[in-house]
Amino acid sequence: xxxxxxxxxxxxxxxxxxxxxxxxxxxxxxxxxxxxxxxxxxxxxxxxxxxxxxxxxxxxxxxxxxxxxxxxxxxxxxxxxxxxxxxxxxxxxxxxxxxxxxxxxxxxxxxxxxxxxxxxxxxxxxxxxxxxxxxxxxxxxxxxxxxxxxxxxxxxxxxxxxxxxxxxxxxxxxxxxxxxxxxxxxxxxxxxxxxxxxxxxxxxxxxxxxxxxxxxxxxxxxxxxxxxxxxxxxxxxxxxxxxxxxxxxxxxxxxxxxxxxxxxxxxxxxxxxxxxx
Amino acid sequence: xxxxxxxxxxxxxxxxxxxxxxxxxxxxxxxxxxxxxxxxxxxxxxxxxxxxxxxxxxxxxxxxxxxxxxxxxxxxxxxxxxxxxxxxxxxxxxxxxxxxxxxxxxxxxxxxxxxxxxxxxxxxxxxxxxxxxxxxxxxxxxxxxxxxxxxxxxxxxxxxxxxxxxxxxxxxxxxxxxxxxxxxxxxxxxxxxxxxxxxxxxxxxxxxxxxxxxxxxxxxxxxxxxxxxxxxxxxxxxxxxxxxxxxxxxxxxxxxxxxxxxxxxxxxxxxxxxxxxxxx
Numbered sequence: 001x002x003x004x005x006x007x008x009x010x011x012x013x014x015x016x017x018x019x020x021x022x023x024x025x026x027x028x029x030x031x032x033x034x035x036x037x038x039x040x041x042x043x044x045x046x047x048x049x050x051x052x053x054x055x056x057x058x059x060x061x062x063x064x065x066x067x068x069x070x071x072x073x074x075x076x077x078x079x080x081x082x083x084x085x086x087x088x089x090x091x092x093x094x095x096x097x098x099x100x101x102x103x104x105x106x107x108x109x110x111x112x113x114x115x116x117x118x119x120x121x122x123x124x125x126x127x128x129x130x131x132x133x134x135x136x137x138x139x140x141x142x143x144x145x146x147x148x149x150x151x152x153x154x155x156x157x158x159x160x161x162x163x164x165x166x167x168x169x170x171x172x173x174x175x176x177x178x179x180x181x182x183x184x185x186x187x188x189x190x191x192x193x194x195x196x197x198x199x200x201x202x203x204x205x206x207x208x209x210x211x212x213x214x215x216x217x218x219x220x221x222x223x224x225x226x227x228x229x230x231x232x233x234x235x236x237x238x239x240x241x242x243x244x245x246x247x248x249x250x251x252x253x254x255x256x257x258x259x260x261x262x263x264x265x266x267x268x269x270x271x272x273x274x275x276x277x
Numbered sequence: 278x279x280x281x282x283x284x285x286x287x288x289x290x291x292x293x294x295x296x297x298x299x300x301x302x303x304x305x306x307x308x309x310x311x312x313x314x315x316x317x318x319x320x321x322x323x324x325x326x327x328x329x330x331x332x333x334x335x336x337x338x339x340x341x342x343x344x345x346x347x348x349x350x351x352x353x354x355x356x357x358x359x360x361x362x363x364x365x366x367x368x369x370x371x372x373x374x375x376x377x378x379x380x381x382x383x384x385x386x387x388x389x390x391x392x393x394x395x396x397x398x399x400x401x402x403x404x405x406x407x408x409x410x411x412x413x414x415x416x417x418x419x420x421x422x423x424x425x426x427x428x429x430x431x432x433x434x435x436x437x438x439x440x441x442x443x444x445x446x447x448x449x450x451x452x453x454x455x456x457x458x459x460x461x462x463x464x465x466x467x468x469x470x471x472x473x474x475x476x477x478x479x480x481x482x483x484x485x486x487x488x489x490x491x492x493x494x495x496x497x498x499x500x501x502x503x504x505x506x507x508x509x510x511x512x513x514x515x516x517x518x519x520x521x522x523x524x525x526x527x528x529x530x531x532x533x534x535x536x537x538x539x540x541x542x543x544x545x546x547x548x549x550x551x552x553x554x555x556x557x
Binding site: 172219 | 354379
């Protein structure tokens, strides 16, 4: 592990990107993965049932780790990123304010107000919390198994306007070049004590940003020239990537979708007929 | 072998006040490797951009196989499939995050059928030794790997002339000799004419058949490595130097009055010459 004296991340590496390229599910057609991811997301959002959320969360995490062979600690690291936002948002649901403290499980009495948690709010908190995590896991499933390049190919085939996909491709490719430039400038500034005090830090950061704009502009110019010399005229055309989706992978995706649909219907019917959930 | 590509009386300026190249004429022989030497700002890159039709000269013309090039869309497409440029910084050239897609770009632009493009991409990756990079994202490659991918992205078009702008810049010593051997092998197989610019004067005598020297937008000398390196004063006048081997022989000749030929510039040549001198 390399050690750095300052904390900013060092260019050219994005964790989710590396995970996607290393995933065992990478060669599966992006259409299947988009389908599984979005269908799960849809059902997660319309079901409002904690059981369905737990089911989706478990399936998505299992798919990423057991089938996609992504390491657990990477998945947990990814899930932690939105966790703070989810918890903060859900606390507002958990805490209730009322004039009557009797129904509260735990409460704090201030003047004539009670601040506390009721059975109802605890239930709602759990449900929304799980639903959020499940929804996030659906999107992580897609981004942790599908490199951006494959997603672009899929978007093209879904007839998104070509120029839009081209812009996305170029932006994605040159984010890494830009990140590298920024980190080089930053290191060079740091070497000359550019971040020694608050004042110099502001100055250095301003210089870094304006330099980066100039570099990006020139880079675009040089890239355009290089593309032109390889016969670029008005559309970026390359060979589409090919995929190998095995029969059992397709079967698994279909089976999972049927199971999930069944679970949602069961919870709905169970909820209204037998009063479960 | 005849002249494959030539420029005559080219003049071009990026702004009104000065010319990056002026009244410049040069001809490239088919099947040969030509090295263009010149200090920074001599106009090498500007010349290269003319040879591929990216820049259109203010005066003069560029001819491919005797025909003046057409700057119409079809003409340029034709020219660019025959004359390819590998740019100095691979990040300028590699615009796609997928190695495979990037290499396919030029071939797809030529309008080849998909199977042919697949076949070519796979063949060229094999030749350049980068098949193992097929599934890697461009941004995860090392500098040397990016250089190879950039080279493959041009060779896939099977050009008749390949222009390499500073192919050795930024590579480590082993990387330089590996890349140069690779370029030579692949180009020989495909009978590609090579034009390259470099500041690495020591590699020039090993790989180049012909040397052209540029300075301040003009062509100042043309000849074989032996002819050019026999004129150290000329090189120094234009901010260049002799290869280290020639420099050593020059000193032995001038200072120590050894009877050795200072225009020899390769290790094997110098070895023979010194052994001969020792035997006498």
